[in-house]
Amino acid sequence: MAGKARFCLQCGARLETRFLFGRDHPVCPQCGWIYFEDPKVAVAVLVERGEEVLLVQRLNPPLQGLWSLPAGFMDAHEDPARAAERECLEETGLVVRVTQLLGIVPGREHPSGADIVIAYRAEVVEGDLQAGDDAGKAAFFPRSALPPLAFRATQLILEGKIPQTHQHME
Incomplete structure (x- = not known):
């Protein structure tokens, strides 16, 4: 069925x-x-510090131990940009502000994954970097020395291979 x-x-x-x-x-x-x-919708946030990007190490399966952008599922009736900010805070301890919609990555990567990932760029407002929620570690990495990545969506976002909308958030 x-x-x-x-x-x-x-x-x-x-x-x-x-x-x-x-x-x-x-x-x-x-x-x-x-x-x-209904499709499952996730949000991801790209936070950059100079040439470095913020990543979290997955604490749980699937792909436990690999790294991804701070991301997670949206709740019903939640604004996607606020969901991205919430997920980043939960996983990294950093309060961020979404500044740009980067695009949408379609396609479920595993049975419990999202059908749609909405990707945003964000900047750090405050907070101390510390892993939380379902992240085992949180760290900034140079783009030239990324750890093993968990998801195709993370790879596409980091490579800038999702449609660029250039929509800046106010």
């Missing part, structure tokens, strides 16, 4: 799979409710 829903959120009946709108969807045979799985 497509998606993870097994029972109707409207009436509680067991869902069945029907081919609708070009693909299989869980559908309630009693009330007709259709389950549409």
Whole structure:
């Protein structure tokens, strides 16, 4: 069955799979409710200090021990730029201010990953660099000496290979 829903959120009946709108969807045979799985959206933040970039070491699987930009999932109804700032604070102890939307990286890299990663550039406002949340370490690295990276999205963002929108945030 497509998606993870097994029972109707409207009436509680067991869902069945029907081919609708070009693909299989869980559908309630009693009330007709259709389950549409929402995409998972993550945000990432690129913080630079001269020729260095801020990275965090993954504390948990998948790709435990490898490095990525500070990033994480958005909560429902959360502003993406504020989510990026929140994730950076949680993982690095640094309060940052988003200054630019860099672009969007599509494509789920692993089963529990995001379908969409929204990437921002940000600048440090205050705070002391210290790993937190699901980051084992947090550090600035020269672009010429990056540690092993966890995700294609991190690599693309660092290489500037996502669409450049040049939208500055106020």
